[in-house]
Amino acid sequence: MTFRDDARDVGFLLRYALDSSASPIRHDTYRMLIDRYHTDPDLRSAFDAFAEGLGVRVLTADRSSGLVLTAEADSPLAVSDTGRWLRIRGVADRQVYGVALGAVAAWCYPNARAVREPGTRRVTAIDVDRLIREHGTAVEAGETELDERLGEAWREYVHNRKQVATTPTGVLKRDCTVRMCEDVLVMLAESGLLVEDRTVPPPRPDLKVWRSTDRFRAHVAASGGPLVWQTLVRHRPPADAAGTEDM
Template sequence: MTDREVARDVGLLLKYALDHTLTPGRHDTYNRLLDRYTTDPELRTAFEETAAGLGLRTLSADRATGLVLTAEIDSPLAVADTAPWLRITGAGDRMVYGVALGGVAAWCYPTARAVREPGTRRVTAVDVDRLIREHAAAVEAGEAELPAGLGPAWEEYSVHRKQIAVTKNTGQLKRGCTVKMCEEVLVMLSAFGLVVPDRTIPRPRPDLQVWRSTDRFRAHVAAGGGPLAWQTIVNTGSSALGEEET
């Protein structure tokens, strides 16, 4: 193939990989290019070099999900604004959302085997909140430990934030309670195809969804340090702490 044809195919493959709604099984051109990515070293090298120049890294490539990419923090394609999903008004919100994000990963992929094997898991904000609070109780009882520096995030979540708070008029969850904040994290993950709605069972509450994890999310969790359930939360909490406002 000519250099121009390789460049064209790299651009197309990158376009498809960045669209989480597309899968090779439902798109002939994507399927053909993924075949070439796995068998043609020239195309694969050109793709990886182009992606690296944009601050992107390939996490996995398979028939089910296609190419799963992650963006480095300084990439122009990194998510720089979470405001459409997370309502952050200060460092406390950042810490709670960070713990909630780690909690989702820990619930969906609690073991090394869960991260290695394809599969999905049903998850709700209630599940995630309960898991986090159970761990917080274990820490309080001296049955588990947190690395130095993470205490404020766990205290903010488990002590200073209510688990459930509802409005008087509608009975809907108020923002700022931890179950609501876990739901907002799940909604954000769904925007990137990391979880999807599961409508096969009733919702736990009218204002909460039932979700199911995806192999795309599994690839991100695996690349982020593996399953080690609470290490995932710890790492996420550490990142959140690093973003405290001054």
């Protein structure tokens, strides 16, 4: 392989990595490049150096999940505009979405074992909302210690927002917490971290059932695990909270 060949293949590998719908299982070229990333030190060094320049790093690289990347906050590849999915009108909305995002990770990967083991986890907005509100009840009962820096976010979610509110046509309003949890799930799905599960009926017509992916597991593992939820409360959710179903 020449330097020019390696440069081309680095570009192809990055192109596949940025396409959440691409899979080494379905793309022979992608699978070959993943194998080369592991066996060819020149290609790996070239890719890692190029990625570093872009402000991204590799979380995992295998034939199942492919090449999973994460971007630094100042990277041109970082998601800087969530307006497509999240309706953020101020700090309070950002707090609610942040709690919901942490709870999605906690529901899918409630402990270190869940992060290490492959397999998908089913999740709905109702699951996520219930987990948050159950922890809110535990906090108020003194059963769980809450990081004081996050108290305002928890109060906004649990006390200032309705769990379910609907329009005259029966559709969830954008500012109720179940709908806000669904918005977070849709955003994660757009990034390939969740996929829609059509094998079971949704809890209501304006919600979907989702399943986590190995890409999501890699991101949660890289956060320092068990897990994102640990940054929100000093309490580990019960091991059976995730409704785990390995495939």
